Amino acid sequence: MKILAEPIDAIVKFKGRDKPNPFKFLYRDRDGVAHEIKIDKIISVEEVQIAGIRAYIYRCQSQIGDTCKLYELKYLISECRWELYKM
Amino acid sequence: MRTIFHIDANSAYLSWTAAAMLEKGYPVDIREIPSVISGDPKNRHGIILAKSIPSKKFGIATGQSLFEARQKCASLAVYPPDYDLYMLCSNAMYDILCDYSSLVERYSIDECFLDYTESKKFFGDPLEAAHRIRERIKKELGFTVNIGVSNNKILAKMGGELKKPDMVHTLWPAEMESKLWPLPVGELFMVGRATAQKLRKININTIGDLANSDPQHMKALLKSHGQLIWDLANGIDHSPVFLNSQIIQKGVGNSTTIAYDVTGSTDAYKILLALTERVSMRLRKLGYMASLVSVSIKTTGFIRYSHQAKLQSSINSTSEIYGLVCMLFDQCWKGEPIRHLGVSLSDFSAASSNQLSMFDKSNPEKAERLDKTIDAIRKKYGTRSIIRGVFANSRFNPVQGGTNDSDFIMMGGYKQ
Numbered sequence: 153m154k155i156l157a158e159p160i161d162a163i164v165k166f167k168g169r170d171k172p173n174p175f176k177f178l179y180r181d182r183d184g185v186a187h188e189i190k191i192d193k194i195i196s197v198e199e200v201q202i203a204g205i206r207a208y209i210y211r212c213q214s215q216i217g218d219t220c221k222l223y224e225l226k227y228l229i230s231e232c233r234w235e236l237y238k239m
Numbered sequence: 240m241r242t243i244f245h246i247d248a249n250s251a252y253l254s255w256t257a258a259a260m261l262e263k264g265y266p267v268d269i270r271e272i273p274s275v276i277s278g279d280p281k282n283r284h285g286i287i288l289a290k291s292i293p294s295k296k297f298g299i300a301t302g303q304s305l306f307e308a309r310q311k312c313a314s315l316a317v318y319p320p321d322y323d324l325y326m327l328c329s330n331a332m333y334d335i336l337c338d339y340s341s342l343v344e345r346y347s348i349d350e351c352f353l354d355y356t357e358s359k360k361f362f363g364d365p366l367e368a369a370h371r372i373r374e375r376i377k378k379e380l381g382f383t384v385n386i387g388v389s390n391n392k393i394l395a396k397m398g399g400e401l402k403k404p405d406m407v408h409t410l411w412p413a414e415m416e417s418k419l420w421p422l423p424v425g426e427l428f429m430v431g432r433a434t435a436q437k438l439r440k441i442n443i444n445t446i447g448d449l450a451n452s453d454p455q456h457m458k459a460l461l462k463s464h465g466q467l468i469w470d471l472a473n474g475i476d477h478s479p480v481f482l483n484s485q486i487i488q489k490g491v492g493n494s495t496t497i498a499y500d501v502t503g504s505t506d507a508y509k510i511l512l513a514l515t516e517r518v519s520m521r522l523r524k525l526g527y528m529a530s531l532v533s534v535s536i537k538t539t540g541f542i543r544y545s546h547q548a549k550l551q552s553s554i555n556s557t558s559e560i561y562g563l564v565c566m567l568f569d570q571c572w573k574g575e576p577i578r579h580l581g582v583s584l585s586d587f588s589a590a591s592s593n594q595l596s597m598f599d600k601s602n603p604e605k606a607e608r609l610d611k612t613i614d615a616i617r618k619k620y621g622t623r624s625i626i627r628g629v630f631a632n633s634r635f636n637p638v639q640g641g642t643n644d645s646d647f648i649m650m651g652g653y654k655q
Contacts, residue, residue: 155263
């Protein structure tokens with residue numbers, strides 16, 4: 153997987169004291185084409201703070217076209233913002 | 240015997256920028272190429288703030304001008320500083336260190352002292368614990384640190400400097416002779432360029448030469464500083480690890496390098512007002528009043544002079560301080576083009592118990608209420624939410640001094 157760190161639009165479920173739970177997201181590639189991706193499975197969630205920037209990293213899996221893709225989403229806590237972190 | 244750690248982030252600004260850039264997918268680790276963090280030369284802030292280890296091989300040093308550095312290495316990569324990021328990195332490092340001791344002193348933005356004496360019974364051997372801390376910071380925060388381990392602060396600090404990056408060094412008193420004393424005297428903490436030159440003149444070239452010299456001779460040559468550096472060379476330091484909340488601040492000051500040469504007093508007054516806004520806000524935040532006001536000027540010829548006034552009563556109102564600052568400026572400025580201006584306040588007393596003067600010109604309570612209200616508005620809505628009319632539609636920044644508007648302060652003032 154390669155680091156992309158691209159900002160995304162995300163639909164997320166916030167439930168009580170749990171960590172935010174992403175449901176689906178919209179990602180525009182470098183050609184400006186929008187891709188709507190539904191998250192099939194969240195494999196793991198890890199809290200990180202590289203360079204002091206607190207974030208949650210979600211390792212996810214989705215069916216994109218014919219292939220089952222693994223990728224990572226990142227929620228930047230202080231900025232309240234989602235990124236497609238790695239794909 | 241005490242056990243003290245000195246933790247120092249390697250090329251702090253540069254490696255913090257590098258860690259954040261890698262997280263954003265930047266393809267190169269700027270720590271591995273000749274690179275520097277530097278201010279903007281257009282605003283005359285083009286000074287090297289941090290350098291990578293490969294750039295050191297070209298003879299680039301912190302504090303040099305960017306112009307000079309580019310002459311030494313044409314392919315030098317230059318990145319701007321991001322002080323908000325540095326504050327995050329510094330806080331994260333401090334938080335990790337607090338897991339290992341209740342006594343952690345933030346010596347500067349990238350350096351901490353940690354008293355490990357009482358922690359030994361919980362975390363075991365100091366050297367192993369230092370390696371664990373080093374590894375943890377590297378893995379969790381993405382940057383490397385050097386840790387010096389000894390029985391006092393000076394030896395821990397000197398130990399941490401021995402070889403970089405990403406290392407743990409011990410410098411126990413028994414190891415001083417082999418590890419510390421062969422180093423050039425200029426490497427010793429508190430020995431600057433001028434002192435090193437004076438010492439070399441009397442054939443003191445290494446830290447060992449200084450340690451084995453006569454302390455009375457040093458005192459005669461360099462006064463109390465001579466005794467201090469002789470003690471440091473011999474590893475004598477009894478100072479405890481302070482919590483920053485226990486350190487009493489004795490002065491506040493801010494200064495700014497101006498993007499152009501100031502030739503008229505109208506512009507100088509505006510810059511002094513913007514500096515006074517910052518300084519007096521910081522003074523009130525500390526809960527103090529000051530009775531010593533000082534103004535410093537650096538000309539385009541790099542000649543620096545200052546002028547100060549001792550007051551009979553203490554003040555903390557922006558307008559009152561500004562009045563004195565202008566008076567001091569008028570008294571000392573000789574009319575040369577100005578490059579740099581500074582305002583500082585000291586001789587503090589508590590704001591809660593202030594002696595009123597019979598000769599106060601205006602209503603001091605009214606001024607106090609006004610300052611209090613402005614401070615509260617700025618705290619809630621940002622420093623630039625309320626500004627003086629003189630700055631409306633002007634090219635001047637209404638509050639100057641410091642690196643950003645948040646709580647980034649180089650020494651002290653950190654969260655505890």
